[in-house]
Amino acid sequence: MHKTTIFLFVVLALASGCSNNKKSSEKSAETADTTVTESKFLNEPLVEHIFTADPSAHVFEGKIFIFPSHDIDAGIPDNDLGDQYAMRDYHVFSMEQPGGEVTDHGEVLSVDEIPWAGRQLWAPDAAHANGKYYLYFPMKDKNDVFKIGVAVSDNPEGPFTPEPEPIAGSFSMDPAVFEDEDGSYYMYFGGIWGGQLQRWNGGEYAPDGEEPAADQPALNPQIAKMDDDMLSFAETPKDVQILDENGDPLLAGDNERRFFEAAWVHKYNGTYYFSYSTGDTHKIVYATSDNPYGPFTYQGVILKPVQGWTNHHSIVEFNGKWYLFYHDTQLSGKNHLRNIKMTELTHNADGSIQTIDPMNN
Structure with a gap:
């Protein structure tokens, strides 16, 4: 696999639990004006060539290691089903430290191989078990119905071979x-609107499935324990309940x-943090539980809205510090052509997470 190393120096000036990237030009003391x-x-893109x-x-x-999706400009007009997000392959990136x-390890899996x-x-994810690396990916099948696939490699940088x-x-x-x-x-999964979760509301696929009424409990994300082979579920997927401060399910109208x-x-410290996007209100929020199956109780906002419609993230610990990875549209200004970023994430003494504003307001 051909590897291209991008000498992209990402400046992470860590202040108040966040990164603050600045470009400044300073004039000498003899000059009347100083321009900054x-x-x-808040942060600059990690990758700029794609x-x-x-x-x-x-x-x-x-x-x-970062496993992102790869946006392309397919010339498809924006719509609520997300047809403009016409991604066709994956690249894997790595960095020795924040x-x-x-490093771009090149294309590791494409539509043509599945x-x-x-x-x-x-949006994909990855895991390491059994001496192998597993790349999990959603894709519409030949009937235009989303399913989740898995591809396997001996190395985190791929290439990955998909299951049939x-x-x-x-x-x-x-x-x-x-x-x-x-x-x-x-495995946790699911997404409404273009993600088709509402089409499975009755337990079976219904092409015309709709979200619940605004005053009814919201659709739940799903969880399934993985089998030892990491290629299959060990159980039927179950709902992950998200509750409000009173112990009641969040409602469909609580956008x-x-x-x-x-x-x-x-x-973190024995507590499970379930974080997710609120979609049309463009935030990353979180809920907590003492059990991986939940129920999870809503706690607050991790990331305020970014530039662009979508908001999607991951959270990882590295050398004793926690980092939030996310994306926005700084490079293109277009919702379907995004760029990944990272910033430091801080847990407070009481276990809550400090809210991050991705813009320098």
Whole structure:
């Protein structure tokens, strides 16, 4: 596999638990005026030679590996089903440390290599088990129905070889695989609107399936424990309940808090943190539980809205510090042509997470 090393130096000036990237030009003391130009963005893109989004970050082999989606400009008008997000392959990126060089390991999997593929290789994730690396990806099959597939490699940088069929019992999109401290692996997944989760509301696929009424409980993300082979589910997927402060399910009309897409789970001081995107209100929020299955109680906002419609993230610990990976549209200004970023994330003494504003307001 050809590897291209991008000498992209990402400046992470860590202040108040966040990174603050600035471009400045200073004139000498003898000059009357001093000009300082500050980016309106909190962080600068990690990758600039291609468009990337939905970054799933993991620490493998002592390095940070990022598994994002790869945006292309297919000339498709924007719509609520996300047809403009016409991704066709994946690249894997790595960095030795935050602020270091970012290496593009090239194309590791494409639509053409997946036997059951229809279209749209959306947000992936990865896991390491059994001496292998597993790349989990959502894709519409030849009937235009989202399923979740898996591809395998001996190395985190790929290339990955796809299984001939999607994971049995999988549906919708945005897989995120969490490894618990006891060695168990769980996949969290789902997304409404273009992610088709509402089409499975009755337990069976219904092409005309709709969201619940605004005063009814919101659709839940899904969880399934992975089988030891990491290629299949060990159980039928179950709902992940997200509750409000009173112990009641979040409602479908609670757009500020209800689940839309982009599930992610990390564990901190024995507590499970389930974070996700609110979609049309453009925030990354989180809920907590003492059990990987939940129920999870809503806690607050991790990331305020970015520039661009979508908001999708991951959270990883590296050398004792926590980092949030996310994307925006700084390079293109177009919703479907995004770029990945990272910033430091801080847990407060009480376990809450400090809210991050991705813009320098």
